Amino acid sequence: MYELVQEYYGKTLQNSGDLKTTACCDISQVPEWLRSLLSNVHDEVLDRYYGCGLVAPALLEGCRILDLGCGSGRDVYVLAQLVGKTGSVVGIDMTSEQLEVARRHQAYHAEKFGYDNITFIEGYIEQLDQMGLEPHSFDIIVSNCVVNLSPNKEAVLSGVKHLLKAGGEFYFSDVYANRRVPNEVKNDPVLYGECLGGALYWNDFLRIAHQFGFIDPRLVEDRPLYVTDPVLKNKVGSIQFYSATFRLFNLDQLETACEDYGQAVIYHGTIPEHPHRILLDKHHDIESGKVFPVCGNTWLMLQDTRFSKHFTFIGNFSKHYGIFQGCGSVIPFENTVINLSGQCC
Numbered sequence: 104m105y106e107l108v109q110e111y112y113g114k115t116l117q118n119s120g121d122l123k124t125t126a127c128c129d130i131s132q133v134p135e136w137l138r139s140l141l142s143n144v145h146d147e148v149l150d151r152y153y154g155c156g157l158v159a160p161a162l163l164e165g166c167r168i169l170d171l172g173c174g175s176g177r178d179v180y181v182l183a184q185l186v187g188k189t190g191s192v193v194g195i196d197m198t199s200e201q202l203e204v205a206r207r208h209q210a211y212h213a214e215k216f217g218y219d220n221i222t223f224i225e226g227y228i229e230q231l232d233q234m235g236l237e238p239h240s241f242d243i244i245v246s247n248c249v250v251n252l253s254p255n256k257e258a259v260l261s262g263v264k265h266l267l268k269a270g271g272e273f274y275f276s277d278v279y280a281n282r283r284v285p286n287e288v289k290n291d292p293v294l295y296g297e298c299l300g301g302a303l304y305w306n307d308f309l310r311i312a313h314q315f316g317f318i319d320p321r322l323v324e325d326r327p328l329y330v331t332d333p334v335l336k337n338k339v340g341s342i343q344f345y346s347a348t349f350r351l352f353n354l355d356q357l358e359t360a361c362e363d364y365g366q367a368v369i370y371h372g373t374i375p376e377h378p379h380r381i382l383l384d385k386h387h388d389i390e391s392g393k394v395f396p397v398c399g400n401t402w403l404m405l406q407d408t409r410f411s412k413h414f415t416f417i418g419n420f421s422k423h424y425g426i427f428q429g430c431g432s433v434i435p436f437e438n439t440v441i442n443l444s445g446q447c448c
């Protein structure tokens with residue numbers, strides 16, 4: 104699989120327009136504050152963007168970030184601006200052609216930003232322990248449309264767990280399926296390269312996340328993906344694919360379900376770019392100044408992480424009131440069917 108993927112991203116695809124699904128994001132979905140950072144990124148890097156979501160969580164200044172499968176470096180160069188000169192970003196990719204583009208423009212971006220806080224490493228994301236990276240040294244690990252391409256997703260999650268600081272998070276966009284992908288789809292080289300063949304059934308992903316200590320994965324956003332190529336569409340049949348962004352906090356105290364301890368938080372409105380509300384995940388859009396009831400897990404995700412000083416915390420874990428309603432539903436993705444005409448890519 105490695106050779107197939109290297110060939111696809113190193114040689115077959117020349118730019119985002121060559122993709123055969125709607126995976127690549129519509130620029131209109133990108134918030135205004137992020138668009139200005141994207142405008143600082145070199146055109147050749149932008150042209151070779153093959154991601155399927157946004158991997159820029161709030162509150163990044165000073166953070167140390169790792170990007171798994173960074174490709175030509177679009178997200179690395181955006182994140183480098185968000186962490187600022189006191190932070191740093193490491194990008195890892197196995198395809199030399201992709202890294203070559205990323206590295207070719209490193210000096211350009213250093214001059215534009217006024218600092219160089221970036222390192223690119225050529226390697227496999229299943230071997231994160233062999234890259235000289237200090238264990239538990241990253242605040243955040245991101246990835247954009249890469250884990251589905253890995254033949255050993257367990258090794259990736261194990262490496263992520265080992266490199267994250269306590270209270271850090273794996274914040275990543277990827278492709279998921281509404282069922283287990285059959286072998287005839289999995290083994291089709293183009294469907295695999297297009298990030299569909301290797302996509303996990305969403306509930307298998309949750310199981311693997313649990314297995315590696317990410318007890319309460321939070322879905323941030325999702326959208327259905329459409330196969331635009333008629334031949335591939337026929338091969339895929341009734342399988343529905345989704346692009347989804349999850350955040351996995353590295354917090355060992357989390358419980359397997361959202362439990363109600365009568366707790367609440369108040370957001371101070373102090374996170375840059377988010378003065379009115381902060382979106383923790385799809386089910387937690389927290390308005391500033393308002394008492395917001397939360398389950399024990401959400402309380403910990405805000406109290407034991409970089410978000411802590413931006414909230415007032417009400418309550419404790421002394422009394423349990425049963426299961427907390429409203430933290431998610433059975434199938435997490437929305438099944439919205441949209442008219443494809445006018446989609447960007």
Ligand SMILES: C[S@@+](CC[C@H](N)C(=O)[O-])C[C@H]1O[C@@H](n2cnc3c(N)ncnc32)[C@H](O)[C@@H]1O
Pocket residue numbers: 108109112151152153154155171172173174175176177178195196197198201226227228229246247248249252253254298
């Ligand atoms: C769909 S592209 C996404 C690239 C980049 N994240 C972006 O948003 O443009 C997938 C990238 O992941 C890299 N990749 C896939 N599997 C990998 C692996 N096992 N180890 C390292 N890199 C990998 C590929 O080389 C390719 O650059």
